[in-house]
Amino acid sequence: MSDNKTPVGSKGDGTFFKALIIDDSVFVVKQLSQILQSEKFEILGSANDGIEGFEKYKELHPNVDIVTLDITMPKMDGISTLEKIIEFDKNAKIIMISALGKEDLVKKALISGAKNYIVRPLDRDKVLSRIETVLKK
Amino acid sequence: MRVEYINPFVESSVSVIRETLGVEVKREQITLKSKAVPILDVAVIVGLVGQVEGRVLFDMKRETALKIASNMNGEKISEFDELAKATITELGNMITGRAVTKLSEMGYKFDVTPPAVFSGQNMEISDSEIEALIVPIETPMGRIEINVALREK
Numbered sequence: 001m002s003d004n005k006t007p008v009g010s011k012g013d014g015t016f017f018k019a020l021i022i023d024d025s026v027f028v029v030k031q032l033s034q035i036l037q038s039e040k041f042e043i044l045g046s047a048n049d050g051i052e053g054f055e056k057y058k059e060l061h062p063n064v065d066i067v068t069l070d071i072t073m074p075k076m077d078g079i080s081t082l083e084k085i086i087e088f089d090k091n092a093k094i095i096m097i098s099a100l101g102k103e104d105l106v107k108k109a110l111i112s113g114a115k116n117y118i119v120r121p122l123d124r125d126k127v128l129s130r131i132e133t134v135l136k137k
Numbered sequence: 138m139r140v141e142y143i144n145p146f147v148e149s150s151v152s153v154i155r156e157t158l159g160v161e162v163k164r165e166q167i168t169l170k171s172k173a174v175p176i177l178d179v180a181v182i183v184g185l186v187g188q189v190e191g192r193v194l195f196d197m198k199r200e201t202a203l204k205i206a207s208n209m210n211g212e213k214i215s216e217f218d219e220l221a222k223a224t225i226t227e228l229g230n231m232i233t234g235r236a237v238t239k240l241s242e243m244g245y246k247f248d249v250t251p252p253a254v255f256s257g258q259n260m261e262i263s264d265s266e267i268e269a270l271i272v273p274i275e276t277p278m279g280r281i282e283i284n285v286a287l288r289e290k
Binding site for chain 2: 072099
């Protein structure tokens with residue numbers, strides 16, 4: 001990516017998109033944060049399970065532009081968390097993060113209101129293009 | 138145990154380790170064990186339930202786990218902390234995910250448990266009904282053993 005290209009995280013008015021990361025893996029949280037921050041996204045917060053994630057979303061609303069949400073998590077899984085967030089804010093832009101081989105859950109999430117999904121392992125370009133697509137919708 | 142369940146795990150281990158860590162890997166001689174098998178210091182275990190059932194375990198020495206975690210995070214990790222555990226779990230996730238996709242394409246239907254990581258010393262695992270097949274993989278960071286005990290239901 002060239003240096004003079006507008007970062008994916010830029011809203012075009014001098015401000016930047018704000019993200020919330022919900023994932024039980026500290027490794028994935030770190031990876032996603034690095035990818036997003038390298039494109040000037042602001043990471044508003046992160047949560048390691050669905051219950052904490054939903055609480056964070058409510059607390060940060062309406063400032064969250066994009067949520068990355070892990071499908072398999074302890075306490076409250078990604079699908080239930082997705083449903084709770086959508087019930088609270090039907091315009092929430094949520095992108096699911098899934099391990100390989102969870103196609104059924106991904107389909108369920110898309111039906112339940114997720115805007116897109118990313119399958120791990122995380123590929124920087126794929127992460128950014130999927131998030132960009134969701135933000136432009 | 139039929140070799141068609143094992144190959145996807147061995148192939149995906151080799152390719153994921155090669156791609157993710159950027160190192161050359163070498164497959165060693167396969168062994169079959171029907172009794173207790175010793176496990177190295179750090180292990181990731183994944184269960185399969187469905188038309189194929191059993192478990193797959195990836196184990197390695199602590200120092201190998203730390204080297205892998207350091208490589209994957211781009212920073213030196215010298216304690217087996219939360220980040221190291223999550224990183225090794227993610228490696229297990231990546232290997233399992235690719236293998237499971239292959240097995241699904243072959244027509245097998247089953248569910249996979251999320252990977253669990255455990256660590257300790259002098260550990261061993263006994264599978265009372267399924268014999269275990271061990272495929273060691275040699276990497277510059279140390280040896281990783283892929284220990285597969287699966288059967289068709």
